[in-house]
Amino acid sequence: MGLPVMTLGVSTWPIVDGIERLHGPVTVVRRCLDLTELLAAARAGLGRAALVAEGAEEITASLLEQIRLGGAAVLVLEGHDHRRLAGLGAVVVPGRAAPADAARLVEEAVAAAAGAARPAGYADVSGTPAPPDTGGSPGQDAGPPLRPGRVVAVWGPTGAPGRTTVAVNLAAELALLGEDAALVDADTYGASVAATLGMLDEAAGLAQACRLAEQGRLDGEALRRAAADVAVAGRTVRVLTGLTRQDRWPELRSSAMTTVLERSAHEFSTTVVDCGFALEADEELTVDTMAPRRHAAALAALERADVVVAVGAGDAIGVPRLVKALPEAVAAAPGARLVVAVNKLRRSAAGRSPELGIQEAWARFGAGSALEQFVPWEPETFDTALLAGAVLAETAAGSPARAALRELAGRVLAEPEEHGGTQQPVVRGTRLGARIGAWLRR
Numbered sequence: 001m002g003l004p005v006m007t008l009g010v011s012t013w014p015i016v017d018g019i020e021r022l023h024g025p026v027t028v029v030r031r032c033l034d035l036t037e038l039l040a041a042a043r044a045g046l047g048r049a050a051l052v053a054e055g056a057e058e059i060t061a062s063l064l065e066q067i068r069l070g071g072a073a074v075l076v077l078e079g080h081d082h083r084r085l086a087g088l089g090a091v092v093v094p095g096r097a098a099p100a101d102a103a104r105l106v107e108e109a110v111a112a113a114a115g116a117a118r119p120a121g122y123a124d125v126s127g128t129p130a131p132p133d134t135g136g137s138p139g140q141d142a143g144p145p146l147r148p149g150r151v152v153a154v155w156g157p158t159g160a161p162g163r164t165t166v167a168v169n170l171a172a173e174l175a176l177l178g179e180d181a182a183l184v185d186a187d188t189y190g191a192s193v194a195a196t197l198g199m200l201d202e203a204a205g206l207a208q209a210c211r212l213a214e215q216g217r218l219d220g221e222a223l224r225r226a227a228a229d230v231a232v233a234g235r236t237v238r239v240l241t242g243l244t245r246q247d248r249w250p251e252l253r254s255s256a257m258t259t260v261l262e263r264s265a266h267e268f269s270t271t272v273v274d275c276g277f278a279l280e281a282d283e284e285l286t287v288d289t290m291a292p293r294r295h296a297a298a299l300a301a302l303e304r305a306d307v308v309v310a311v312g313a314g315d316a317i318g319v320p321r322l323v324k325a326l327p328e329a330v331a332a333a334p335g336a337r338l339v340v341a342v343n344k345l346r347r348s349a350a351g352r353s354p355e356l357g358i359q360e361a362w363a364r365f366g367a368g369s370a371l372e373q374f375v376p377w378e379p380e381t382f383d384t385a386l387l388a389g390a391v392l393a394e395t396a397a398g399s400p401a402r403a404a405l406r407e408l409a410g411r412v413l414a415e416p417e418e419h420g421g422t423q424q425p426v427v428r429g430t431r432l433g434a435r436i437g438a439w440l441r442r
């Protein structure tokens, strides 16, 4: 079977000319002179491999991903930013490679991309293993393999159920419990972690980190530089602040977000991500599957999450919203343990026994998952903290809301078998249960 190759840059020509003279399976289908042409050819699925030289400097992680999505493995000619691209997973072809060796590298790269096991001696043939200073992907780091840290995605439906409040306080409580905690603001509709913590300097640390990830330059040190150290209750939380303007959302691309979270999990024991609400929003609007998507950041966080904290508001609007949106979040987080938290719990909205009312609604419509944490409605407590740019551990250490958030941190850290959720007998006949039942049956 033929193995069509696309090339970028004239320096690839002597090599592919040599390969063609072998009359083997590797043949050249397109010699592209610029990156746009290569991307178009890749999208059209013209080649199974792309060998790049001049123009390789412009290839970011996302563009590499686009080429791969088109079905092509990427190889880079030595001397054309090959160290960086090797850090992003491209195979390096030595400048002096004989045609037969180059052809073999192409075949092996295609086989590896197709999921076949890497043939033995693969790295030896290329002669250019990725140097340790690329820091491109955590998998290539030298040193003993560390157990990666936990990623906790805080998600909740639209309507300000308190995702950011929970994320910020959760990160603080985790730090107080001894975790080396990072906090990432990945809400592409209304980033507000920096504002909640009273941070004046808004440098959009997450966008910076994503940019470096795109270039294959995000090592641990760069990640720490992009993050701001925020002192909370005597501990430090490393904060990657969110977008300063909503229209900057294309900066948080899926592949870059995945790299940032992987790197953060490598550096910190727990990474809490404020995901915002939207998971599907623009999916149907675009037929271009390679275009950036506004919900990519949230999806990348859910995809990588070890724990998803789903936050809903404890009232007749918040609970049905959570019930309806939850399956999508769960489906987006295949490897995660789910912890459902009901926030803003209050009698005025959920009845005389608000927990029972919510429990009833949930037991009837909540699709099996346990409600694990209630956080009471305490407007003054939260307003005071917000005004001070502080967390409850600092401004209201003895409040019931703080106790609930601390408990939530304990649940996040607990091993699955240690926590059984709040298993309450199913109640019937609460006002909220009936009300939400009617709403969901519509």
Ligand SMILES: Nc1ncnc2c1ncn2[C@@H]1O[C@H](COP(=O)(O)OP(=O)(O)O)[C@@H](O)[C@H]1O
Binding pocket: 156, 159, 160, 161, 162, 163, 164, 165, 166, 192, 343, 344, 345, 375, 376, 377, 378, 379, 380, 382, 383, 386, 401
């Ligand atoms: N349990 C609570 N009691 C009272 N107010 C709360 C509570 N939780 C959050 N809030 C307030 O609700 C508002 C929205 O919270 P926020 O966390 O920004 O929502 P989201 O991130 O879901 O949009 C903020 O003013 C916050 O202080």
Ligand SMILES: [Mg+2]
Binding pocket: 163, 164, 165, 187, 190, 191, 192, 276
């Ligand atoms: Mg928010």
